[in-house]
Amino acid sequence: MSDTHSPGLHPSRPRSWWGWGWADDHPDDAECAALGALLPGTLAKPLPVPRVADLRIGPPAVRPPASLARLVTEDPAERAAHAMGKAYRDVIRALRGRPGRLPDLVARPARDQDVADLLDWAGGRGVAVVPYGGGSSVTGGVEYRGDAHRAVLSLDLTGLDRVLEVDTAGRAARIQAGILGPALEAGLRPHGLTLRHFPQSFAFSTLGGWLATRAGGHYATGRTRIDDFVQSLRVVTPAGTAESWRLPASGAGPSPDRLFLGSEGALGVITEAWMRLAERPRHRASAAVSFRRFADGLEAVRAVAQSDLAPANCRLLDAGEAALSGAARDGAAVLVLGFESATGPVEARLAAAVELAREHHGVPAEDSRGPGGPGGDGPDAVGAWRSAFLRMPYLRDGLARMGAVVETFETAATWDRLPGLVEDVRAATAAAAREATGHPATVNCRLTHVYPDGAAPYFTVLAAGRPGEEVAVWDHIKSAATETLHRHRATVTHHHAVGRDHRPGYDRQRPEPFALALRAAKDALDPHGILNPGVLVGP
Amino acid sequence: MSDTHSPGLHPSRPRSWWGWGWADDHPDDAECAALGALLPGTLAKPLPVPRVADLRIGPPAVRPPASLARLVTEDPAERAAHAMGKAYRDVIRALRGRPGRLPDLVARPARDQDVADLLDWAGGRGVAVVPYGGGSSVTGGVEYRGDAHRAVLSLDLTGLDRVLEVDTAGRAARIQAGILGPALEAGLRPHGLTLRHFPQSFAFSTLGGWLATRAGGHYATGRTRIDDFVQSLRVVTPAGTAESWRLPASGAGPSPDRLFLGSEGALGVITEAWMRLAERPRHRASAAVSFRRFADGLEAVRAVAQSDLAPANCRLLDAGEAALSGAARDGAAVLVLGFESATGPVEARLAAAVELAREHHGVPAEDSRGPGGPGGDGPDAVGAWRSAFLRMPYLRDGLARMGAVVETFETAATWDRLPGLVEDVRAATAAAAREATGHPATVNCRLTHVYPDGAAPYFTVLAAGRPGEEVAVWDHIKSAATETLHRHRATVTHHHAVGRDHRPGYDRQRPEPFALALRAAKDALDPHGILNPGVLVGP
Structure with missing residues (x-):
C-alpha cells in the first residue's frame, strides 16, 4: 500500500493523496512552522502528514462483476486519494483523520464503452458514481456525502487522456476528457496550436473537469471561460450517449452543449470534446x-x-x-x-x-x-x-x-x-x-x-x-x-463550480423554474439517480 | 375591418398582414411584372394582393373571461395578421388564400402579470399559446398547426415595448421583450449606447424574438449572436417566473439563460432582459x-x-x-x-x-x-x-x-x-x-x-x-x-431558428439524450402542453 498515486504525465512523480499537487513540492515541517509564525494563534508545530494506513479502510461494500474487474481497483490508497477534492475543507479533514465517506471502488475506464458499461452496472445496483478528473475540486464536487446509496464508485477518467484528432486548418481538436492540462498542451504544441486555457489548477485538472464545471481560464478578458471554446461534446449518460455536431455556431434550439457545460457530472459523463484552438502567441x-x-x-x-x-x-x-x-x-x-x-x-x-x-x-x-x-x-x-x-x-x-x-x-x-x-x-x-x-x-x-x-x-x-x-x-x-x-446578488461562484459546498447559495440563486427544468432533465437522463448525487440538484 | 395592422414605432404606417414589412413599400403590379420577367416560367400577371375579407374568418372557438377581455381581440384582421410568419411559404399561402390555422384570439399583454394570467387561463382550458413578437419568423415559428388544442391564442408581446432602466457605467439596460429594433435603439441612443444587433428583420422583429430564436445579428465576426449579450432574463412560464441574476459571468451550474435562449416559446415567454450594450462606434x-x-x-x-x-x-x-x-x-x-x-x-x-x-x-x-x-x-x-x-x-x-x-x-x-x-x-x-x-x-x-x-x-x-x-x-x-x-453534418439553421419548418432536420440533428432532457424540461415547465406546440419538441 502506497500513500501516493501517480496519474498523468509524470508517472514517476508522486501526487499527494491528501493535499495539493506533487507530494515533493509540499513545504517541509520547518517551512510550515515559518509560515505559521506569520499568523497569530496557529499551532506550535505542524500537524503530521496524514497516512492512509491510519484511516483503517475496510473492504468495499460492493465488488464489480468479472466483466468490469479489469477497470476497477479497491486499493485503499486509491480510495483515499479519490475520497475528496482539494479545498481547504478537504485538506484539513484529511489532516485531522476525518475524510469524507471513501469510495468503495475506483474505476479507470479506457474507452467510452467502459463508461457506459460502468454506468449500466451501477444503475442496476444503486451504486453512486462520482466522476473524477484531476480531483482539484474546491467545492466538494468529487466526494460522496450521505448514505442513500449502498456503495460509491469514483469514476477516474484520466485513462481517457489522448488528443485524438487535430484539424489544423480549422484550428480545432478532438480531445478525450480525462487529459490533464500539460498533456493536452503537449499534444497540441507540434501543430502550433494551443487551447490557451490555464487555470491555476492546470497541472492537476482535466479537460472534462473544466467542461463539467465551466472553468475560467488564466486569461482575464474576452473569451476566457471554457464554454466558448467548445465546438462539440460527447457525453455518456445512463439514457444513452449524446454527441453534438461539430459546428462553429448553430441556432437550432437551446444549445445542447450548454446544458452539459456546468452539469458537474450530474447529467452525464463528458468523455470527449472538439475544442476550438488558437495559434500560439508570438x-x-x-x-x-x-x-x-x-x-x-x-x-x-x-x-x-x-x-x-x-x-x-x-x-x-x-x-x-x-x-x-x-x-x-x-x-x-x-x-x-x-x-x-x-x-x-x-x-x-x-x-x-x-x-x-x-x-x-x-x-x-x-x-x-x-x-x-x-x-x-x-x-x-x-x-x-x-x-x-x-x-x-x-x-x-x-x-x-x-x-x-x-x-x-x-x-x-x-x-x-x-x-x-x-x-x-x-x-x-x-x-x-x-x-x-x-x-x-x-x-x-x-x-x-x-x-x-x-x-x-x-x-x-x-x-x-x-x-x-x-x-x-x-x-x-x-x-x-x-x-x-x-x-448583493453576486454569484455564489464565478469559476469554482457549485459542487456540494455551494449548494446553500446556489439553491437560492438559481431561478426556481430553472431548477424544476434541471431536475426533470436529470430524472430523464439519470433515472436511477446515481450520477454525482448531491451536486446541483436533489438532496 | 382593416387589412393592415400598425404596431411599434409608426402607428400611422400600415404593416402588411400577408407579406414583409410596410405595406406601402411593396412593389406595385408593374414592378412585380418586371421582376417576374427576370425569371423563366413565372405568371403573366401578378397574383392579386390578398384581402382579409376573402378569408371568411369565423367566430373564435373560445372567448376570454371578463378579467382578461381588455387584453384580447378577436378582430379578423388581427387574427389574419397573426396567423403566420413571413417565410416564402407563408406569403404564398396567403397569396393563394390558404393561410395556416388562424388564431382564435390575439392578446396584447401590458405587463408581466398579464402574461402569467393569460397562461393560467389558457392552461386550464387547453388553449394553445403562440408567442408573437414582430412576426418575422421564416421557419413557421409563430403559427399553429394541427388540431390538438381546442383554440389558439396568439400572444402579441409588442405592448411590452419599453427600455426600463439604463446602467450607463456598466453599459447595460433592462428592456422589455416586445420592443421592436428601431424603438430599442432609439431608447438607447440618448445614453450613447447601442445593442449593436441589426438583423435583416431589425425593423420588424423584437428583442424577445431575437432571444427566443438565438438570432444572429448583422455583424459578421466575434460576438454577433444575441446570446452573448444577455446579462439576465425574465421568463414567465406556466410553472412560475424565472428571473436570473444580473451577472457579468457565473459558473454556478449550467447557465439558466442558455436553456431559455433558443427555446422558441416552448418553455416560457421571455418578457424582459438585461442586455449588454456597447458604446456607439465613431x-x-x-x-x-x-x-x-x-x-x-x-x-x-x-x-x-x-x-x-x-x-x-x-x-x-x-x-x-x-x-x-x-x-x-x-x-x-x-x-x-x-x-x-x-x-x-x-x-x-x-x-x-x-x-x-x-x-x-x-x-x-x-x-x-x-x-x-x-x-x-x-x-x-x-x-x-x-x-x-x-x-x-x-x-x-x-x-x-x-x-x-x-x-x-x-x-x-x-x-x-x-x-x-x-x-x-x-x-x-x-x-x-x-x-x-x-x-x-x-x-x-x-x-x-x-x-x-x-x-x-x-x-x-x-x-x-x-x-x-x-x-x-x-x-x-x-x-x-x-x-x-x-x-455534411451542417446545422439545419444558423440563425433562423427551428420553428415547425425545420423540425425534420432538427429532430435528426440534436443528440437524443438532449431531446429527452428538453422534453422533460418542457413537461415540467408547461404541464398542459400549451406553449407554442410543435416547435422544438412534441408532435
Whole structure:
C-alpha cells in the first residue's frame, strides 16, 4: 500500500493523496512552522502528514462483476486519494483523520464503452458514481456525502487522456476528457496550436473537469471561460450517449452543449470534446501599474475592460494581495496587465491600457515591463505575482498543517455593485473569522476576470483556526461570505463550480423554474439517480 | 375591418398582414411584372394582393373571461395578421388564400402579470399559446398547426415595448421583450449606447424574438449572436417566473439563460432582459475585394476570421449574389469588409484585412472605400450590397406574386466541410427545383457570419413555381437542401431558428439524450402542453 498515486504525465512523480499537487513540492515541517509564525494563534508545530494506513479502510461494500474487474481497483490508497477534492475543507479533514465517506471502488475506464458499461452496472445496483478528473475540486464536487446509496464508485477518467484528432486548418481538436492540462498542451504544441486555457489548477485538472464545471481560464478578458471554446461534446449518460455536431455556431434550439457545460457530472459523463484552438502567441508585453486607492484601480480596470484593447491579463490586486505575492510592498494596489498576439506586436495596446490606468491615478512601475504573461516570468511585479500564484495552494496546505484556516472563494458582479460588495465581503468574513477564532483575520482581494459589464473578485482568507474545529470555523466564515454575496446578488461562484459546498447559495440563486427544468432533465437522463448525487440538484 | 395592422414605432404606417414589412413599400403590379420577367416560367400577371375579407374568418372557438377581455381581440384582421410568419411559404399561402390555422384570439399583454394570467387561463382550458413578437419568423415559428388544442391564442408581446432602466457605467439596460429594433435603439441612443444587433428583420422583429430564436445579428465576426449579450432574463412560464441574476459571468451550474435562449416559446415567454450594450462606434472604414474564384474568397475569409483583426463585417458574396445585389457585375465573387470602433481609427485593421485578402488572390475594388458598415451607405459595392439587403424581402414578395419560388436558408459548418457543402447544396437545390418545375433555378450563396473554425453560408433560391403548387415545389427543394446539410453534418439553421419548418432536420440533428432532457424540461415547465406546440419538441 502506497500513500501516493501517480496519474498523468509524470508517472514517476508522486501526487499527494491528501493535499495539493506533487507530494515533493509540499513545504517541509520547518517551512510550515515559518509560515505559521506569520499568523497569530496557529499551532506550535505542524500537524503530521496524514497516512492512509491510519484511516483503517475496510473492504468495499460492493465488488464489480468479472466483466468490469479489469477497470476497477479497491486499493485503499486509491480510495483515499479519490475520497475528496482539494479545498481547504478537504485538506484539513484529511489532516485531522476525518475524510469524507471513501469510495468503495475506483474505476479507470479506457474507452467510452467502459463508461457506459460502468454506468449500466451501477444503475442496476444503486451504486453512486462520482466522476473524477484531476480531483482539484474546491467545492466538494468529487466526494460522496450521505448514505442513500449502498456503495460509491469514483469514476477516474484520466485513462481517457489522448488528443485524438487535430484539424489544423480549422484550428480545432478532438480531445478525450480525462487529459490533464500539460498533456493536452503537449499534444497540441507540434501543430502550433494551443487551447490557451490555464487555470491555476492546470497541472492537476482535466479537460472534462473544466467542461463539467465551466472553468475560467488564466486569461482575464474576452473569451476566457471554457464554454466558448467548445465546438462539440460527447457525453455518456445512463439514457444513452449524446454527441453534438461539430459546428462553429448553430441556432437550432437551446444549445445542447450548454446544458452539459456546468452539469458537474450530474447529467452525464463528458468523455470527449472538439475544442476550438488558437495559434500560439508570438508577441507578448506586460506591465504593472500601482494605485494608492483600490477604488481607483477598479475604475481603471473598468475603462480597460470597456475599451477594445482586449488584454490577455488584467488582474487587480489589493494591497494585501500585492504584498502577499511580492508584487508590491508599499501598501499600493497593483494592476497586472498582459497582452499577447499570434499576429503582431502588442506594445501599442499595452501603452494604451497603461495610459487609461494613468488617467485613473495609476502609476506605472518603472521595472515592470518584461516578457510577462502566461508564458513569461521575471524578477518583477508581474513575475513575482505569477510565481506566487502557482505556489499558493502548497502554502495553503502548509498553513493548514499549522492549524490555520486558509481558503479562497470567488464571485462576480456588475460594476455598480463591486465597490460595496468587496468592502462588505471583507468586513463580513473578517468579522466571522474573529467571532469564530478570537483572532483577527486577513482578507485579501484581487480581480481575476474582468468584463465590460462587471468583474470577478477573488478573496483569500487567512485566519487562525480553533484546534480540531477548523472545518466549523471555515464553514462559519464561508456562510457569512455566502450571505453577503446573496445580499448583493453576486454569484455564489464565478469559476469554482457549485459542487456540494455551494449548494446553500446556489439553491437560492438559481431561478426556481430553472431548477424544476434541471431536475426533470436529470430524472430523464439519470433515472436511477446515481450520477454525482448531491451536486446541483436533489438532496 | 382593416387589412393592415400598425404596431411599434409608426402607428400611422400600415404593416402588411400577408407579406414583409410596410405595406406601402411593396412593389406595385408593374414592378412585380418586371421582376417576374427576370425569371423563366413565372405568371403573366401578378397574383392579386390578398384581402382579409376573402378569408371568411369565423367566430373564435373560445372567448376570454371578463378579467382578461381588455387584453384580447378577436378582430379578423388581427387574427389574419397573426396567423403566420413571413417565410416564402407563408406569403404564398396567403397569396393563394390558404393561410395556416388562424388564431382564435390575439392578446396584447401590458405587463408581466398579464402574461402569467393569460397562461393560467389558457392552461386550464387547453388553449394553445403562440408567442408573437414582430412576426418575422421564416421557419413557421409563430403559427399553429394541427388540431390538438381546442383554440389558439396568439400572444402579441409588442405592448411590452419599453427600455426600463439604463446602467450607463456598466453599459447595460433592462428592456422589455416586445420592443421592436428601431424603438430599442432609439431608447438607447440618448445614453450613447447601442445593442449593436441589426438583423435583416431589425425593423420588424423584437428583442424577445431575437432571444427566443438565438438570432444572429448583422455583424459578421466575434460576438454577433444575441446570446452573448444577455446579462439576465425574465421568463414567465406556466410553472412560475424565472428571473436570473444580473451577472457579468457565473459558473454556478449550467447557465439558466442558455436553456431559455433558443427555446422558441416552448418553455416560457421571455418578457424582459438585461442586455449588454456597447458604446456607439465613431470610427468606420470598409472596402470590397473581388475574387475570380469563390474558393479563393473562402480562404481569404478564413485567414481574416483567424486573425485578431475582428472586422464588424466580413461577407463573402458569390458571383450570383454579387450580381443580384449590384456589388459586382463581372462574374466575380465579392468580399465586403467593414471595421468599426468607439475608441480609435480602424484604417490600419482594414488595410491588414485587405492585405490578407490580396494574399489569396483578392483584388481590392478601386472605389470601394467609403463610410460603409451598418451606419454608412454610398454609391459603391458596399453600399449597393447594403441597399439590396434591406430591399430583398420586398422583392421576394413581389416575385411570389408572380408565382415564383424565392426563398433563403442558411447553415453553418466547419472550414473543412465548407467548399464541398456549398457546391453540394447548390447542385442539390438546383436539381430539385428543376425536377419540381421543369425550369432551371438560380441558387446564390453568401457567407453571412464567419468564425475562426467555420462559417455560415446563406443560400438564395430563385425558381419558377408551378401555379398553385408553389408550397409543394418549395417543400421539395427545401427537403433536398435539408438532406444535403444533414449529409455534411451542417446545422439545419444558423440563425433562423427551428420553428415547425425545420423540425425534420432538427429532430435528426440534436443528440437524443438532449431531446429527452428538453422534453422533460418542457413537461415540467408547461404541464398542459400549451406553449407554442410543435416547435422544438412534441408532435
